[in-house]
Amino acid sequence: MSTMVIREIQPEDNEQIAKVIRKVLEDLGVPKVGTAYADKALDNLFEAYDKERAVYFVVVEGNSILGGAGISPLDNYEGNICELQKMYFLDEARGCGVGARMMGKCLEKAKEFGFGAVYIETMPYMEAAQKLYKKVGFEYIDAPMGDTGHYSCPVWMLKKL
Structure with a gap:
């Protein structure tokens, strides 16, 4: 765990983080349509989050990206x-507290950007x-x-x- 670093995404991270997100979604059996899997921005996350009141973080160990998460209006x-977006981690980054650390960074940025609330969409089996x-x-909401x-x-x- 101590060798995992959370940092802001760089342009050269685009290809690797897109592969990570697609692999996690495939492993979890998430539909490829109507989910993050089909997002046009997935292959260009640096550019997608290079705007006002948005940020995307990646978890890196050595030269490998193990996951990421971001916030955007x-x-x-x-x-x-804002919405917490594309928070996915490979198996080797799960169960070691990195999700909680990433969540903390994203919520901190959301507050810093002046948002009043954070919204999430997920799948029922992502317990x-x-x-x-x-x-x-x-908290769960109805719609x-x-x-x-x-x-x-x-x-x-x-x-x-």
């Missing part, structure tokens, strides 16, 4: 809410992720917010900042 939503979300104060295009993700959560 919620798409197609009028209000001061470990939901456990972490609940631990830091996310999606904004329009992220992730119509295959039926679990929605919100955390007030």
Whole structure:
């Protein structure tokens, strides 16, 4: 764990983080349509988060990216809410506290950017992720917010900042 570093994404990270996210989604059996798997931005995450009030972090060990997560204003939503996006980790980065560290960095940035709340969409069987979300104060909500295009993700959560 001590050799894993969380840092902001760089342009040269794009290809590796896209492969990591797709592998995690495939391993979890997530639909390839209506989820992050199909996002056009997935192959260019550095550019996608290179905008106001957005940031994407990667977890790196040596030269290998093991996962990442980011925050960005919620798409197609009028209000001061951001979305926690593309938080996925390979097996070797799970169960060692890196998810909690990453969550802390993302929530810290969301507060720094002045957002009032953070929104998440996930899958029902991603129980470990939901456990972490609940631990830091996310609560289930009854309907999606904004329009992220992730119509295959039926679990929605919100955390007030």
